[in-house]
Amino acid sequence: MREVMLLYVTASGPEEAKRLGRHLVERRLAACVNIFPEMHSFYWWEGKLESSREAVLLVKTRKELAEAAREEIVRLHSYSCPCILEIPVAGGHPPFLEWIYAETPSR
Amino acid sequence: MREVMLLYVTASGPEEAKRLGRHLVERRLAACVNIFPEMHSFYWWEGKLESSREAVLLVKTRKELAEAAREEIVRLHSYSCPCILEIPVAGGHPPFLEWIYAETPSR
């Protein structure tokens, strides 16, 4: 079965999310990126409990490309320590998994 | 432990997402469907980088029903190759996992 990975990434807002998402697809580091434009977060930062409005990217790519995609996000992201979590995919609609592979030619 | 699966599905918009979601629950192929009405996606389609507004369904069902739910989505979906990804669930609130089983009687 084609091994696919989802990357869950947060961004400072919809504009940054779209900029990162388009870039990953353009560079064929992802077949598709889904952006959720409205998210509120709570977190500790330098000893204070903060809350802010952010956006989320869900990046669909080959498992073998997850690290390269992650490094590219870190390179371009406005945060010093961006949230990038890898969520495993157990399976899916076979033609869609094939499509992810077709759109992300191996390096 | 009860084995549960999440299906991550994209749709052309909130109306299609609700139609598919209601149908899956009605047919007891899912105990519950959560719909995120606003999502922007970037992807390659026929050699062009496209972006469009979509909606997302998160389908909660028994692991053993994931394939049947997937086939029903493909049957009804407006896309020729819909995004359906299976996200494994490691655990959860036991009574809720039981509830998912109670609402999706085995075939």
Place this chain on the structure above:
Amino acid sequence: MREVMLLYVTASGPEEAKRLGRHLVERRLAACVNIFPEMHSFYWWEGKLESSREAVLLVKTRKELAEAAREEIVRLHSYSCPCILEIPVAGGHPPFLEWIYAETPSR
């Protein structure tokens, strides 16, 4: 590698989601909580197919704290049987995984 877990939780609306999210972070049961304020759900409840507007929390914590976080959510939640699903994380940006550990000192 640092073992991290995502908890997917639904709530009656953005206010409850924020109350629960802030509380988990305050108590250091989570390093960060992302809230999606708008979600529509379909589900069976007492023999009737219901639909309602809800909100979603995505709780980022250590794997070893998932159970304690889950119990605290159940204790405070307005539902009698809240949806709390544990989604495994396969990896991620190493400094971010370290940050999750740093913000959730072990009990």
